[in-house]
Amino acid sequence: MKINPKLKKDLKSFLLENIQKEQNRVHVMSADVLGSDEKQVLGKKFSDLNWSQADYHVDKSIIAGIIIKIGSRTVDLSLSGSLSKLSNTLYEID
């Protein structure tokens, strides 16, 4: 049985697209479960991101705030992140 080359091509592009989507998927980490109003605020603030496929995780260790991850890019808006930045600054001043 022969497979239609067009089918092959389509399958390949579909899989590639899937991988790309997976790479560009937005991951949001927060200390508590986010309500829908909070999600809306996020969507407005970062309007250039694709929020339809967003993943939401809960991680108590970030204390407060959120961390947004898209692929290897990270936006750290958490309390734990700011605290570690502060401790680094203090270390450098010393």
Place this chain on the structure above:
Amino acid sequence: MKLIDEYLKTLEKELQNKPKIVSEETGIVSQVKDGVVILEGLDQVAYGELIEFKKNLLGYVIDLTEDEVGAIILGDYTSIAAGDKARALGYTLSVPVSETLLGRVVDPLGSPLDGKTVIKSKTFYPVEKIAAGVVKRQPVNVPLQTGIKAIDALIPIGRGQRELIIGDRGTGKTTIAIDTILNQKGEDVVCIYCAIGQKNSKVAAIVELLKKHGADKYSIVVNASASDSVAMQYLAPYTASAIGEYFMDRGHDVLVVYDDLTKHAWAYRQMSLILRRPAGREAYPGDVFYLHSRLLERACRIDKKYGGGSITALPIIETLDGDLSAYIPTNVISITDGQIFLETDLFNAGIRPAINVGLSVSRVGGNAQTKAMKAVAGKLKLDLAQYRDLAAFSQFESELDEETKKFLNRGAKVTQILKQKKNKPLSLAEQVSILWAASKAYLDQIPVDQIDMFETKLLETLKLKGKKWLEKINKNKIMDEKDGKELEKLIKEL
């Protein structure tokens, strides 16, 4: 009142500042190896970029594969565990540079190792930098006096030259380099001694020696000892070069000693093998030539139009059993503008510095030699070459004619006169006076074992009676007939 108002305003502004939203490149440590970590993520990181782990620990990206990033750790890698986060800083490795570096001992990141204050500077120089191009350069034509008779007369070094010091262990390679640094007193030459993979005790002794001779005021020591990570050892010479470039850009002449590049190549080999790069000859990676060529190419003499200044490089290579044809020695010999070859046999025979005059060359330094030295050195070279030819031949011949005997006698005296005690560099005029005496056959009647005494006596007399003569030669760097006659008079008085 106005001041307080202004201060309050800025405070208010600061307090109102909303947190800035910045996206960062992040990755996760997947493997930790000896001084090297492999990370996942960091998709947008560039080669040579710095990455930060927790607690101010930095890494330096040197390997980018399809889906992984390899980085060397600058510091203690044992505190890093798999799963740790890392973020890219977006800039390449640079070191703080300023005039306050003089007299200091620093590590390859510019942090102090001498227990004094942190080097504060607004100027940072990149550790890796492409060397100055053809347009900016100028041929080597100013001498760098080493203060060592044998080198200044026979293998002269110019400012901006790269002269390799090569030899087995314990043949006095470091001594030559350090003596050269000691001789730069009052010469407006900034000296940088870069220790790579050396014993800390040896480096401490060198620092002490520099201090004792007052050479610390114009010297900087960059140290990555044998106990530091290979990453630090790998970076040390590039840091030394970057510091040198800072002073060069300010119009200074700089002398950099890399002690030694054999250990540097070892460090790079270890790193490359851990990163699983294909191994070539002697298990060195393919780019081990480029490793040293890009370092030594940074030595140069900048044209006056572009600010002048120069970097003279004295790389040191340690051979095994005098084997010059090993991989790293041949590489560095071909990169440099000549080499000073030290031999164990000569060293043990009491000829110190143990320079093999036949195998040592200086490819560009001849143009830089002072007129005074050129006048006496030409004859010397000829005498030595004839002596070498005859010395081997005459061992089989019992009866020699007068002419041959004369050559042999002259050669033995010249060899004797080229000996020099360590840490006792001589000024140009002192060297010229002794070599002049040798070339004018004043030593032929003196027995070999009394040559040393003659030299000391001559130098003492010169210091007492010929002070003006010394000053004149040192200043003008020319020796004419009148000077010769004056010197002759002094020698005859001895």
